[in-house]
Amino acid sequence: MAAHPLGARPTRQGQYEKHGLDFRMTADARPVLITGATGFLGSWIIARLLSTGSKVVATDVTDDRSRIDSLVPPADQGAIDWRHCDVSDGYAVDALFAEVAPAAVIHLAALQIPACRANPVACARVNIIGQINVFEAARKHGVGNLVYTSSIAAKPRGPANAPANLYGVFKKTDEEIARLYWEDHGISSLGLRPFIVYGVGRDDGETSAITRAIRAAALGHAYELPFRTESCFQYAGEVAEIFARATEAHWDGALVSDLTTEVASTDDLLAAIRMIVPGATVTTAEIHRASPTDGFDNAPLKRVIGDWPATSLADGVRETVARFRALEGGPAAATAAGAARKNW
DSSP: OOSSTTSOEEOTTSEEEETTEEEEOOOOOSOEEEESTTSHHHHHHHHHHHHTTOOEEEEESOOOOHHHHTTSOGGGGGGEEEEEOOTTOHHHHHHHHHHHOOSEEEEOOOOOHHHHHHOHHHHHIIIIIHHHHHHHHHHHHTOOOEEEEOOGGGSOBTTTTBOSSHHHHHHHHHHHHHHHHHHHHOOOEEEEEOOEEESTTOOSSGGGHHHHHHHHHHHTOOEEESOBOEEOEEEHHHHHHHHHHHTTOOOOSEEEEESOOOOEEHHHHHHHHHHHSTTOOEEEOSOBOOOOOSOOOOHHHHHHHOOOOOOOHHHHHHHHHHHHHHHHOOTTHHHHHHHHHHTO
């Protein structure tokens, strides 16, 4: 991800100017607190926040920072204030908020579909109790800017017109928790529904197969996607930019928003991979993975942060190929490394 990954550059007044967009940042010396910070999205968001000088308090239950290592140079990681916190522990969350006094919170901590299927009770503690603990701490300590991850999995689908798995049920519950904290306590929040997000560091969850396919092509390996699907494929750099901008905005209400309305297929993905890596031996299995393909709405998000230039599927694949080659070698690794550094 570039220092300003959508091509926007900050002016001395702290604005972003790109494609006619004038996005005013909120000047606040207090930190942004991120839960689930060592995960895929957390690592990309931290990289984006550090690139513009934001203070970051990063918390998780694991000390595995391999994803951060792939995105942030070691010399820059000293600016991250690392803390250990289990969001299912309400006392620990409350103490963290009291000590840190964050200007904004990005709540990412969650367990994904495979973990929810294998251990639903543990996932409920993290995904539901953790949501309540974060909102309760925000209420007690006056945090006025709370952004959290919902998911496309929360959207209804199929004959039951409901989420298709426990992860989706938990995420839909999180949206309702946010709504009630607005109605009962006036806590504004923004729930963002990422779809299939891809990029370096995406190595967990069912749809990480998309990133694995791009990595295989970049390094000259064969790979079969375990499913076909139609969905919204989003580059991690763009998603990180969206989250970062949301921490600098102000709004009222418990908003929930999709990030994009653009739908593509795995066939489109393979076409993009083969355009960037001619001769790539990446295929798809015949199993179809059901996913919503309509009813998307990112108007609430646009009302909060304005318009932003989207990253096309081809450009996102191109950047991801370059990053994997820079990190792990492969064809044209030296060229890719230079391109990745140029676009950081």
